[in-house]
């Protein structure tokens with residue numbers, strides 16, 4: 001893990017789990033402006049294979065902007081973004097085909113059944129209908145929604161809809177899963193269910209995860225944390241190293257100068 005900021009460099013980052021494969025995500029010296037506003041400043045970090053990485057930052061920190069650059073919604077004008085070794089700018093098709101995304105806003109068509117939603121998305125990825133049928137059964141089982149396959153999306157609870165979006169993101173077997181404030185609007189129970197589901201997927205599917213949040217309770221001691229604040233990486237470390245035996249929330253507040 002690397003970061004250009006002094007604070008980040010001071011904290012040792014966890015090593016990637018597989019030395020043989022390129023990192024699931026490499027962000028190197030990425031900056032982005034919206035006119036006069038510098039939304040991202042020289043952001044650098046890596047996510048190793050099979051790693052759960054939390055991108056921790058308050059509202060406006062730049063999390064969604066970074067996701068938009070990784071997914072090519074915006075084009076980065078400086079720096080490098082690599083997904084499983086594929087340059088997102090030079091080889092966007094290869095990079096994007098390895099990413100599954102759960103966006104901040106809800107993205108299912110409420111009038112369609114869950115299966116229809118997934119069939120539509122599978123077609124976008126060029127998955128044939130017979131293969132899609134099999135894969136849809138698999139991903140619904142993975143997220144615990146097999147019994148809802150024929151239900152209209154609008155009839156699912158908020159937590160079920162989010163799990164369905166995770167299923168959708170997994171259809172094409174991505175190597176990197178991006179989730180932007182995925183628990184927003186969910187009650188405590190649904191939040192915990194979604195988080196434990198995603199953690200299980202890392203083991204069962206081998207997918208690496210970037211989980212953007214501002215909620216400390218979603219972080220486990222072994223997680224890799226990248227603290228983003230005002231567009232800059234302030235720390236890149238394990239949660240345990242960041243908390244240094246104390247409270248993670250306090251450590252975060254002292255890094256950000258009290259912003260939460």
Ligand SMILES: Nc1ncnc2c1ncn2[C@@H]1O[C@H](COP(=O)(O)OP(=O)(O)OP(=O)(O)O)[C@@H](O)[C@H]1O
Pocket residue numbers: 034037039057058059060061062063064065066181
């Ligand atoms: N399209 C845009 N045009 C201009 N400014 C933008 C745009 N999108 C984001 N910003 C600004 O860029 C900064 C980073 O915003 P961003 O949405 O990336 O933060 P965030 O960490 O995802 O916050 P939130 O959790 O509230 O979405 C903020 O100051 C925001 O106001």
